[in-house]
Amino acid sequence: MRTVTRTVTTGLSDALAPVPAPPTYGLGCLGVLAAAVSIGTFLGGAIGGKWFSDGPAHEPPEFSGWHLSPQDLPAEPPPAYEFLGWISAFALVAAVLAFALVVRRRAAFTRITRRRHHAEELWSYGWYCHRCGTVHFADAPGEDRNPLSLQRFREKVWERGGYGDLAAQQRAVDPARS
Known part of the structure; x- marks a missing residue:
């Protein structure tokens, strides 16, 4: 036997919520993906391109006299791994920007809802x-007893919390009419 706990949110509970919905963090997932790409391409370039070795990445072939024998030439030219450094740098910049935006959104939501109580x-x-x-x-x-629509209730509660301007942007949907 096992117990599964789930949170079920209905349209009515969303309409009567005392605070706006928090920001989503899908952009943070994109930042994690960009960071993984940055690390992977950096390691691939460093290992494959021998960026941190003491000598040159590819030794020139040895001369036997004044001419090169066919055995001295490599079968195909060595791959260039410099582009991996650029991909790594761009992915790192994207990851940092994504994380900065997520932190900024979270701080803004915290600041807006500081009077939530x-x-x-x-x-x-x-x-x-x-x-x-x-x-x-x-x-x-200080409140009258007249019946309020879901939207008007949301406006009154959110105005008391200091984020009433968001009630016009995030309209309460009447679950009976949807």
Whole structure:
């Protein structure tokens, strides 16, 4: 036997959320991929191109007299690994930029939601009437008892938290109408 725990989020719980949805971190996955490409191409170039060896990467063939014998010539020219260094550098820059954007987004979300406790306090006074599809405040100080639409409830709660301007961007969707 095993126990599986899952978080199920409904449209109604999304509409009544006391805070906006946090930013996604798909860009961070792209940064990890770019970092892996950077490391892989650097190691491939360093090992294959012998970038850190003491002597030249490819020794010139030895002369036997004034002419070269066919045995002295290599069968095919050695591959050039310099392009791997450029790929590694570009991938490293992409990884650093991706990680910087993820950190910046996370810091901005934290800064925006720093007054979340005020929003959650007002949110705790609200109750949803499933029959009429509206939200009411029960004994909330400074709030009237008129029924509110899901969007209006979101606006009031998010304004209390200091991020009410996001309510217009992230509209509450009525689950009964969708």
